[in-house]
Amino acid sequence: MTPVVECLVAFLFGSVVGLLMQRSRFCNTAALRDAIMFKTYRNTKAMLMAMMILTVGFTGFMSLGAGHPMRFDVGLNTFAGLFLFGIGMVLAGACTVSTWVKTGEGNLGALWALLFTFVGMFLFSVVWSWNWWPPAPQSMTGEPNLPALQLGFANAQTLQEKLGVPAIVFGLVQFAVLLAIYRAILRRERAQHAKHEQHQMEAAGQEA
Amino acid sequence: MDFFRKTLDPVFALAAIAILDIFLFLLLGAWTVGGGETMMTGLMAQAVLGEDLMRIPFWNIVFPPHADYWKIYISFGMFFGAFVGAVLSKEFYWRLPRRASEWLMITLGGLLMGFGIRLAYICNVSTFFGLIPEMNMGGYLAISGILAGAWVGSLIYKKILEG
Numbered sequence: 284m285t286p287v288v289e290c291l292v293a294f295l296f297g298s299v300v301g302l303l304m305q306r307s308r309f310c311n312t313a314a315l316r317d318a319i320m321f322k323t324y325r326n327t328k329a330m331l332m333a334m335m336i337l338t339v340g341f342t343g344f345m346s347l348g349a350g351h352p353m354r355f356d357v358g359l360n361t362f363a364g365l366f367l368f369g370i371g372m373v374l375a376g377a378c379t380v381s382t383w384v385k386t387g388e389g390n391l392g393a394l395w396a397l398l399f400t401f402v403g404m405f406l407f408s409v410v411w412s413w414n415w416w417p418p419a420p421q422s423m424t425g426e427p428n429l430p431a432l433q434l435g436f437a438n439a440q441t442l443q444e445k446l447g448v449p450a451i452v453f454g455l456v457q458f459a460v461l462l463a464i465y466r467a468i469l470r471r472e473r474a475q476h477a478k479h480e481q482h483q484m485e486a487a488g489q490e491a
Numbered sequence: 492m493d494f495f496r497k498t499l500d501p502v503f504a505l506a507a508i509a510i511l512d513i514f515l516f517l518l519l520g521a522w523t524v525g526g527g528e529t530m531m532t533g534l535m536a537q538a539v540l541g542e543d544l545m546r547i548p549f550w551n552i553v554f555p556p557h558a559d560y561w562k563i564y565i566s567f568g569m570f571f572g573a574f575v576g577a578v579l580s581k582e583f584y585w586r587l588p589r590r591a592s593e594w595l596m597i598t599l600g601g602l603l604m605g606f607g608i609r610l611a612y613i614c615n616v617s618t619f620f621g622l623i624p625e626m627n628m629g630g631y632l633a634i635s636g637i638l639a640g641a642w643v644g645s646l647i648y649k650k651i652l653e654g
Contacts, residue, residue: 306499316641361612361636363610366637367603368608369615370647371602378604379525384570396601399605405532421552439625
């Protein structure tokens, strides 16, 4: 595939995603923030649904050796980077996806957050050029590198290669865990709904 | 058209996105955001600094700026799709945060997101819709980090909101 075709496919994918996100008001930040702060799960359920479909789809194709899984070493920087990102997205009220989507709706605050995301990335490039950590992709080996606080690389495909069990088997186990979380949320919502109705009936009874 | 009048069920929307993402995974790689933004940062910095940018090793070694990097166009697509959706559903209007505390939070939030993405090599999209479904070890490290970060962020957010 030529780079131009790759860019066109990516643009088409992004456009459909942007449209569906705008029409559904889905927000990844809200999926985490609302579950933590308000115990509401509208976005959390959608995120889990996508994760379930993707787990089966990705590991299914990885069993056959198809697809393009991400390949880079992970380590302490993965945890620390997402920790900073998690604080940032709650403060900004949007993640990188919703900053683009909200900017498309005319939200100048989201555009401002996006501009400062670029500034944050530039600042990191300066810091990296001073301490050279985490290791650059060229020096990643896929093996643990403890002095550099790196654990190496492992995914469903490497498990398949090492253990001789198809990747989809591990995928189905993860699917079952995600489904259990999804069903626990549905049960919690039903309990919240029943409690709410009971309160309303009690309030109506007192008024009468 | 009903699609532009009613809010779409997010569970349905994300299921549709997941199916498209499987096709993208087969063609190019899973949906990701952050790499495109880094490339945009590099291209903008190059426009301002010219060849001086190459004196910062990161832009030589990790992310040499290229305008034909496919991840850039996912982000432009998301902006375009959301703009079309907002205009056709008459939901496009200019919005500005009113309070100084909101401006402070989004500035700080943006900086932390940008720095965090580059430190981890990934963002939340790759965590939930790429690494975890690929069962990459990094996905589990990332999800622990983002949950801890979102919890700390929520505490700070509450504190600022409560004044």
